[in-house]
Amino acid sequence: MTLLKVERLTKSFGGVVAASDVSLTVRRGEMVALIGPNGAGKSTVFNMIGGQLQPDSGHVLLDDAPITQATASERFRKGIGRTFQVAQAFLSMTVLENVQMALLSRYGETRGLWSPVRPCHREEALGLLTQVGMEGVADRPSAELAYGDVKRMELAIALAGDPKLILMDEPTAGMAPAERSALMELTDSLARSRHMGVLFTEHDMDVVFGHADRVLVLLRGQIIATGTPDEIRRDPRVREAYLGDTHGLAPLTARPA
Template identity: 70%
Template sequence: MSLLIVHDLSKSFGGVVAARDVAFSLEPAEMLALIGPNGAGKSTLFNMIGGQLRPDRGSVLLDGEAITHASPQERFRQGVGRTFQVAQTFLSMNVAENVQMALISRHDESQALWAPARDRHRAEALSLLDQVGMADAADRPCSTLAYGDVKRVELAIALASQPKLLLMDEPTAGMAPRERAALMDLTASIAASARVGVLFTEHDMDVVFGHATRVLVLLRGEIIAGGTPDEIRRNPRVKQAYLGDDHALARTA
């Protein structure tokens, strides 16, 4: 059975259809990219899978279990990690404390925070930071980090859920080209070694075609194509969806 099964997800806002009968699956260790023009419905679909939005109809299954109506916190504890287009960290806390807060949430210890939490799960937090190359910055305030390093900390926070599934919304947004490649190389390595399925949205076609094992193309809330990066590059409907401007696809060929 596939790790993630999305079945006929649909969502409308008033008279505007943001997602229509979207269906696909994701396997362990797979890097699946979701691309499409602005307004295609990528964020809506991502938020339905992550639990931030409830679908009008359809279902989401993780390892065969329905999580369609689970909250984001419940999904986190069930093994769904997530990063956001704009990195979300507690700037008033240091790097290790940010990861410790995620671990406290995973262990469902939020109600016990009347007790001192500074040392809670610190060793595990340091191990996760080491995994993303940020252990040396453990005691630095997040507010002092370069943006690329913040993205790495956010990845460590997502990994705190011991994810089966990792959702990454525009993971390289705001990063320099070298930082983009390094972050996605790291993600691909983690996905392969821990058998984590990764679903990511991305506008940078170099990132998509350099790291995705499979690509889905969304247009007006519907999947119009799916396949390997090479198949997507050559797909005439995909080129048309990008308003005939296929230089971004061609330059990575």
């Protein structure tokens, strides 16, 4: 079942076309990677889906409902969560308080927040931290976390919106190889157990080919190929434009079922 439908999104900045007629879909429980070289337009497409940018033309639909004009905060409440390449968190707060703040936003309670955050939605926040394996450091200041743990906390924050879809911008950037694999395996498990879609950008091809169900390749603002990791890896257009023959011909590690 199609969860996200993007139809012919186009965006220009002055005379530069950053995205041109971009169309894509994400199904429930599916991991979809959007890849491409630097400057291909990935961030522009992500920001149009997430609501940080308005397209010049085109449409975004979530569960067949149009959300093209919705703000980023409205999309959060409609079921789109997001993580960023540079992790976003309140470093002055504990891990638990960061998740509690996201829950307050989800329930529209931030405007009336005059009392301390700690009593608010504590058990629900702890439950989300448990899902990402962070319950043991719930009361620790987030500024003290290792970078991989910050990324997991950010995932819990995204889950606080009870998302149908999560957008992950370079989720493993700055992480060690073992941390990358662990984070994406966790994301994969959550996508399937919660029946939510995941659209992510990534430069690490091992992460892409190891965890994506489908891969979309963006070049100069246009999608030039879409398919399974195996199909993308062997596509001559992709090999020429982005991957190179070494990646294209290397044995493909099968993705766990």
